[in-house]
């Protein structure tokens with residue numbers, strides 16, 4: 226089944242590469258088209274001083290069974306290291322541990338009742354398994370009801386601002402519920418610490434190894450190749466257009482963000498195209514500071530102070546041994562951006578000026594001669610926002626265009642956008658394609674041009 230059937234995969238992020246691997250294992254002939262000059266997408270790397278450094282901080286949780294399975298299957302398990310994460314909270318100039326549920330219950334900025342209610346929220350999320358119920362409750366209402374005003378103002382409100390910028394009013398409780406469940410999934414027992422893993426040379430180590438496996442199965446990767454259009458004839462996807470030339474395929478699978486896909490399908494049903502086009506996403510502005518010495522003892526330091534433009538300090542070299550990155554210490558200073566955020570238009574220089582002002586305020590004794598580089602990274606389509614009562618607007622793998630399949634982080638809801646969910650979703654796409662493939666009737670190749 227499926228032999229010799231040709232599939233074009235658009236997008237060479239972790240979802241596209243996993244999809245290619247699984248489809249090739251099923252006997253399909255697969256080509257992957259990636260706009261960028263290397264694979265990985267959001268999980269890709271930037272070259273620096275002969276190193277490959279994750280563009281954005283990436284870790285793989287011990288409970289990410291799909292990702293851990295891929296690491297083993299692709300032969301890079303020997304490059305994986307597990308570490309207990311350390312998280313902190315920055316409040317009014319002080320740093321606090323925020324690791325185990327016990328830390329939550331002893332968190333000094335809260336009084337005993339507020340701590341108790343915060344703990345209750347974490348426990349409540351573990352026992353609530355009906356996410357549809359969560360989806361009709363505004364996130365603020367749910368947090369205020371269980372945690373109370375005090376814990377909400379000191380903990381949840383800053384965390385919501387960090388994750389959703391100005392858009393938290395629009396989102397349902399599902400988002401925090403899902404995060405709390407993912408966070409607790411990596412722990413055993415109330416005093417245990419979160420376990421995270423990293424790969425030497427970053428996330429790209431896995432992507433590169435998977436791509437090699439793909440190539441052994443006959444997959445070809447086409448980098449620096451932006452697909453211009455998905456060619457649709459009589460309601461069917463029959464190929465893709467590249468630099469004005471049409472390449473015929475039996476089926477097309479897109480892993481692009483919905484608004485990008487909507488621009489590639491002028492001949493798809495209008496309501497489908499419009500639904501994809503109006504999907505909103507948060508972007509991210511994420512400078513990376515390359516340092517000569519350690520800044521903080523935590524992997525993540527959450528920031529509650531609204532005057533500071535970045536919302537966390539993420540020092541990945543507290544997970545990744547600096548010896549794997551020539552002794553550098555890597556610190557990311559992210560800020561998620563609402564689609565209309567004015568910060569999206571800031572120049573790199575402006576970002577550096579504003580970020581460094583706050584950095585000095587937070588770490589007044591840090592010796593700036595230790596700073597080697599300040600590199601600004603950005604992405605536009607990072608975290609889809611699903612407002613309440615819009616579940617009917619989530620697209621399906623099988624689109625209204627025959628032989629056009631799609632997958633992206635909009636569709637993994639209520640799971641969160643991460644490698645685990647993306648690779649699981651790729652498997653669902655494979656299952657659908659395998660079922661449909663016998664019904665694809667080959668069309669005569671279309672004329673190029």
Ligand SMILES: Cc1cc2nc3c(=O)[nH]c(=O)nc-3n(C[C@H](O)[C@H](O)[C@H](O)COP(=O)(O)OP(=O)(O)OC[C@H]3O[C@@H](n4cnc5c(N)ncnc54)[C@H](O)[C@@H]3O)c2cc1C
Nearest residue numbers: 236238239240259260266267281283284451452642643644
């Ligand atoms: C700051 C940050 C931190 C994160 N931390 C983690 C973490 O710790 N752990 C974790 O698991 N996940 C993390 N994530 C999330 C993770 O990166 C994403 O969920 C995952 O990479 C999404 O993969 P994808 O393949 O679905 O999409 P993408 O990576 O967006 O891939 C889509 C690809 O399509 C390509 N493309 C676009 N248009 C075209 C076109 N016309 N033709 C051809 N190609 C095109 C793009 O270049 C891109 O490579 C983080 C993300 C960010 C931004």
